[in-house]
Amino acid sequence: MTTFTPSTPEQVLETVSWAAAEETPxxxxxxxxxxxxxxxxxxxxxxxLSQLTGVTLYEPEELVLSARAGTPLAELEKLLAQNxxxxxxxxxxxxxxxxxxxxxxxxxxxLATNLAGPxxxxxxxxxxxxxxxxxxxxxxxxxxxxxxxxxxxxGYDLSKAMAGSWGTLAVVTDVTFKVLPRAATEATLVLRGxxxxxAAHAMALAMGSSAEVASAAHLPESVTGRVLDGALRGxxxxxxxxxxxGPSVAYRFDRLSALLQGHGSHERLDxxxxxxxxxEVRDCQPFADGTPRAxxxxxxxxxxxxxxxxxxxxxxxxxxxxxxxxxxxxxxxEADPEADLLRALIAQYGGGHATLIRAPxxxxxxxxxxxxxxxxxAALSARLKDQFDSRAILNPGRMGI
Amino acid sequence: MSGLKMPLPDAAxxxxxxEIVADMRIIVPGEGVVDAENAMRVFETDGLxxxxxxxxVVVLPETVTQxxxxxxxxxxxxxxxxxxxxxxxxxxxxxxxxxxxLLVMSRFNRIxxxxxxNRTVTAQPGVTNLGITHxxxxxxxxxxxxxxxxxxxxxxxxxxxxxGGVHSLxxxxxxxxxxxxxxVLISGEVVRxxxxxxxxxxxxxxxxxxxxxxxxxxxxxxxxxxLKKPExxxxxxLGFASSEEAGQxxxxxxxxxxxxxxxxxxxxxxxxxxxxxVQAGYPLDVEALLIVELDGPAAEVDHxxxxxxxxxxxxxxxxxxxxxxxxxxMNFWAGRxxxxxxxxxxxxxYLCMDGTIPRKELPKVLAGMRELSEKYxxxxxxxxxxxxxxxxxxxxxxANKDDELARAEAFGADILRLCVKxxxxxxxxxxxxxxxxxLMPEMFTEEDLNQQIRVKCAxxxxxxxxxxxxxxxxxxxxxxxxxxxxxxxxxxxxxxxx
Ligand SMILES: Cc1cc2nc3c(=O)[nH]c(=O)nc-3n(C[C@H](O)[C@H](O)[C@H](O)COP(=O)(O)OP(=O)(O)OC[C@H]3O[C@@H](n4cnc5c(N)ncnc54)[C@H](O)[C@@H]3O)c2cc1C
Numbered sequence: 001m002t003t004f005t006p007s008t009p010e011q012v013l014e015t016v017s018w019a020a021a022e023e024t025p026x027x028x029x030x031x032x033x034x035x036x037x038x039x040x041x042x043x044x045x046x047x048x049l050s051q052l053t054g055v056t057l058y059e060p061e062e063l064v065l066s067a068r069a070g071t072p073l074a075e076l077e078k079l080l081a082q083n084x085x086x087x088x089x090x091x092x093x094x095x096x097x098x099x100x101x102x103x104x105x106x107x108x109x110x111l112a113t114n115l116a117g118p119x120x121x122x123x124x125x126x127x128x129x130x131x132x133x134x135x136x137x138x139x140x141x142x143x144x145x146x147x148x149x150x151x152x153x154x155g156y157d158l159s160k161a162m163a164g165s166w167g168t169l170a171v172v173t174d175v176t177f178k179v180l181p182r183a184a185t186e187a188t189l190v191l192r193g194x195x196x197x198x199a200a201h202a203m204a205l206a207m208g209s210s211a212e213v214a215s216a217a218h219l220p221e222s223v224t225g226r227v228l229d230g231a232l233r234g235x236x237x238x239x240x241x242x243x244x245x246g247p248s249v250a251y252r253f254d255r256l257s258a259l260l261q262g263h264g265s266h267e268r269l270d271x272x273x274x275x276x277x278x279x280e281v282r283d284c285q286p287f288a289d290g291t292p293r294a295x296x297x298x299x300x301x302x303x304x305x306x307x308x309x310x311x312x313x314x315x316x317x318x319x320x321x322x323x324x325x326x327x328x329x330x331x332x333x334e335a336d337p338e339a340d341l342l343r344a345l346i347a348q349y350g351g352g353h354a355t356l357i358r359a360p361x362x363x364x365x366x367x368x369x370x371x372x373x374x375x376x377x378a379a380l381s382a383r384l385k386d387q388f389d390s391r392a393i394l395n396p397g398r399m400g401i
Numbered sequence: 402m403s404g405l406k407m408p409l410p411d412a413a414x415x416x417x418x419x420e421i422v423a424d425m426r427i428i429v430p431g432e433g434v435v436d437a438e439n440a441m442r443v444f445e446t447d448g449l450x451x452x453x454x455x456x457x458v459v460v461l462p463e464t465v466t467q468x469x470x471x472x473x474x475x476x477x478x479x480x481x482x483x484x485x486x487x488x489x490x491x492x493x494x495x496x497x498x499x500x501x502x503l504l505v506m507s508r509f510n511r512i513x514x515x516x517x518x519n520r521t522v523t524a525q526p527g528v529t530n531l532g533i534t535h536x537x538x539x540x541x542x543x544x545x546x547x548x549x550x551x552x553x554x555x556x557x558x559x560x561x562x563x564x565g566g567v568h569s570l571x572x573x574x575x576x577x578x579x580x581x582x583x584x585v586l587i588s589g590e591v592v593r594x595x596x597x598x599x600x601x602x603x604x605x606x607x608x609x610x611x612x613x614x615x616x617x618x619x620x621x622x623x624x625x626x627x628l629k630k631p632e633x634x635x636x637x638x639l640g641f642a643s644s645e646e647a648g649q650x651x652x653x654x655x656x657x658x659x660x661x662x663x664x665x666x667x668x669x670x671x672x673x674x675x676x677x678x679v680q681a682g683y684p685l686d687v688e689a690l691l692i693v694e695l696d697g698p699a700a701e702v703d704h705x706x707x708x709x710x711x712x713x714x715x716x717x718x719x720x721x722x723x724x725x726x727x728x729x730x731m732n733f734w735a736g737r738x739x740x741x742x743x744x745x746x747x748x749x750x751y752l753c754m755d756g757t758i759p760r761k762e763l764p765k766v767l768a769g770m771r772e773l774s775e776k777y778x779x780x781x782x783x784x785x786x787x788x789x790x791x792x793x794x795x796x797x798x799x800a801n802k803d804d805e806l807a808r809a810e811a812f813g814a815d816i817l818r819l820c821v822k823x824x825x826x827x828x829x830x831x832x833x834x835x836x837x838x839x840l841m842p843e844m845f846t847e848e849d850l851n852q853q854i855r856v857k858c859a860x861x862x863x864x865x866x867x868x869x870x871x872x873x874x875x876x877x878x879x880x881x882x883x884x885x886x887x888x889x890x891x892x893x894x895x896x897x898x899x
Pocket of ligand 1 (some may be wrong): 448548550554555565614741
């Protein structure tokens with residue numbers, strides 16, 4: 001059991017080349033903050049990237065930031081905030097949900113897991129903001145892709161291929177991200193007392209309006225008391241977030257509230273409260289209960305999410321809330337993870353995917369943590385893995401291949 | 402035609418042409434197979450008209466089953482396939498090959514589903530970019546990425562090129578607006594990536610497909626995100642005595658936290674050509690013209706217009722006109738939108754380049770272009786997507802004059818080298834195709850390119866899709882398979898520890 005802690009890209013290359021030659025698997029770790037996700041690995045050696053740190057380029061007026069992959073996300077977010085900027089994809093922090101301290105995780109890990117937040121519906125995920133990478137493939141070859149400019153179609157977008165690859169294709173050593181100005185202010189329109197079906201309808205109306213809603217979530221009655229220190233306790237809360245310049249937010253708030261007359265009673269959350277609320281929604285705070293009870297993250301067509309949840313409730317005990325206009329569904333199972341049942345229902349309601357984010361290790365070994373793919377697609381994914389990591393030395397088995 | 406080398410046609414395939422055509426007619430009955438030389442002429446080039454080549458046969462399938470059978474047939478018999486949408490590629494991506502089936506997707510022209518609750522449109526790949534907006538605009542929706550060619554180019558071609566437009570500054574390129582596709586592999590297998598939900602369940606194959614230039618598979622269905630039309634849009638027309646000032650104005654607008662719906666720049670030759678052509682009322686005594694469009698709720702637009710005006714004044718703008726009506730806004734754009742044909746009027750031919758640079762390098766690159774223009778003795782007019790640093794230098798030449806095409810191409814290549822040198826890239830939205838293929842090593846090392854070719858090997862192991870495009874040299878997948886480290890040969894037998 002050896003832990004390698006390279007502090008330069010060259011050392012990463014050396015380590016991976018060695019492992020490839022020896023055909024000895026490596027577990028690739030940033031901070032390990034998302035280690036609890038995915039199949040538990042049985043790997044002898046660890047490639048710990050937490051020493052591969054540092055900002056290599058930050059030009060606020062060019063909206064671009066480059067850093068070594070092991071740089072703490074929190075550190076980068078602090079630096080950006082000093083310039084009134086941010087990663088617009090709002091990387092979620094899995095710490096609270098996984099029973100760890102918050103604020104950990106690396107920028108490389110954010111890309112490898114394709115992090116996103118409630119603004120996903122308007123601003124995209126990590127995949128939509130990555131501009132370029134340097135990486136070392138599992139074959140022990142270093143390569144780059146992309147660059148530092150937003151508009152770029154020169155060659156295949158291997159940077160995007162890293163998004164959501166969970167370290168199974170290549171070890172990313174350097175990333176370049178697009179950064180954006182932070183909104184001057186934000187506010188949230190809260191609709192109280194809607195059923196899940198009515199909430200889905202109201203969120204669709206809001207997202208389909210010209211009010212430029214940045215996030216839309218619904219917390220059913222059982223969940224709504226678990227955010228903002230209990231301030232929303234009571235009837236279910238449908239949350240619509242508006243961001244931008246002060247006059248614009250005020251104007252759009254009124255328009256949106258007028259549009260949704262008759263959809264529950266309306267409340268307003270101002271800047272600070274709104275920011276706290278969306279951070280808690282982002283980090284799945286309602287299920288950050290310190291237990292290992294199974295938590296699923298499900299992505300579906302927004303209009304279908306609540307239908308699937310209703311059907312699931314008929315057969316098992318489950319607590320649920322919705323982000324992404326209803327398209328991102330967080331589920332906490334009271335007992336068994338019910339993977340087969342859940343995935344069958346997702347397929348029945350228009351398709352999508354479910355990832356088991358939290359569960360005791362025995363469950364994670366027993367059921368596919370990531371959504372199984374149809375045969376032709378699974379074969380294609382396996383061929384892609386093979387073209388990056390032919391000896392299967394990077395996180396073998398983590399994604400099921 | 403200048404010295405572009407394409408893969409040698411395969412004699413064995415050409416020898417079987419009649420049989421292949423007959424087999425295609427079995428798969429696609431009726432009018433869908435074209436093999437007469439005169440009928441194939443319309444397909445011999447795309448938007449990069451300097452290159453022409455007749456295909457072996459043109460096939461226009463109508464169903465996914467037909468596409469699947471065609472590809473399986475070609476895959477099993479080692480026959481090359483060039484996918485084609487509307488043929489507007491400016492990089493020669495849809496240029497036929499003498500020994501390849503040209504697979505034209507124009508009959509896939511139906512909108513399949515409009516879903517306002519999920520804000521999606523599902524369409525066949527031959528539907529035009531504008532066709533998607535047309536299908537939903539009566540309800541106040543639109544599809545945001547808007548290439549200038551949107552009236553003609555297909556949504557399938559947009560995916561293959563990851564196309565962008567004026568509005569991509571705020572709303573993103575094709576890649577951020579496509580939710581799902583159905584595609585057919587060279588094996589004939591049909592796979593679906595994504596759908597109406599967000600993000601992939603495994604590897605981001607959709608991200609890889611977007612911008613893959615027809616080298617990985619054939620897109621047979623597309624689901625895109627549509628947006629509600631902004632409540633208002635207004636444009637500001639700004640003139641500057643130097644491109645430095647205009648460039649600084651762009652930087653300051655973005656530095657102020659403003660992301661306009663569009664921000665376009667034109668240089669003096671482009672301004673004059675456009676004004677002569679459409680009389681948009683552009684000032685003729687300026688070196689650079691900026692069009693800044695702000696869209697959104699009226700309250701926001703009014704607020705931001707004031708800020709943009711102040712920033713422009715601080716940067717010494719000599720003219721500042723703010724649109725007060727929709728007609729005036731359209732008029733501001735008329736010149737910019739007509740810039741290409743306007744340049745076409747003042748020169749028999751032109752080459753449209755497409756590099757991207759970090760915004761701050763604009764003055765340096767413009768100065769470099771002026772020098773190159775003198776060196777090559779050819780004029781250049783510039784239009785840029787200024788907000789994201791995407792340049793479109795138009796190099797004016799006359800193909801009928803002995804070496805002008807070759808000089809224009811050399812000039813273009815030097816501009817792109819300059820873009821790469823200052824931290825930019827070879828192509829921002831038009832793709833590599835055949836046009837920039839041989840410049841790829843300017844940006845990528847052999848190892849970089851090899852990893853890209855490996856991706857191709859995962860999708861298309863025999864390199865049957867669109868060979869001769871994108872990669873200067875396409876190594877065979879079997880050769881790529883070799884690892885470059887071998888047991889016992891590593892420099893450090895001991896386990897490295899840091
Ligand atoms: C006047 C003019 C202005 C333009 N302006 C812009 C602009 O503003 N922004 C911009 O980004 N581009 C612009 N372009 C370039 C061009 O319009 C785009 O690249 C467009 O996306 C090409 O679409 P198409 O349907 O014409 O594709 P084609 O030219 O037919 O093909 C382009 C590539 O896509 C592949 N392809 C096509 N369909 C499929 C499919 N179904 N499956 C797999 N591969 C496929 C082809 O093999 C080829 O490699 C412009 C072109 C012209 C002529």
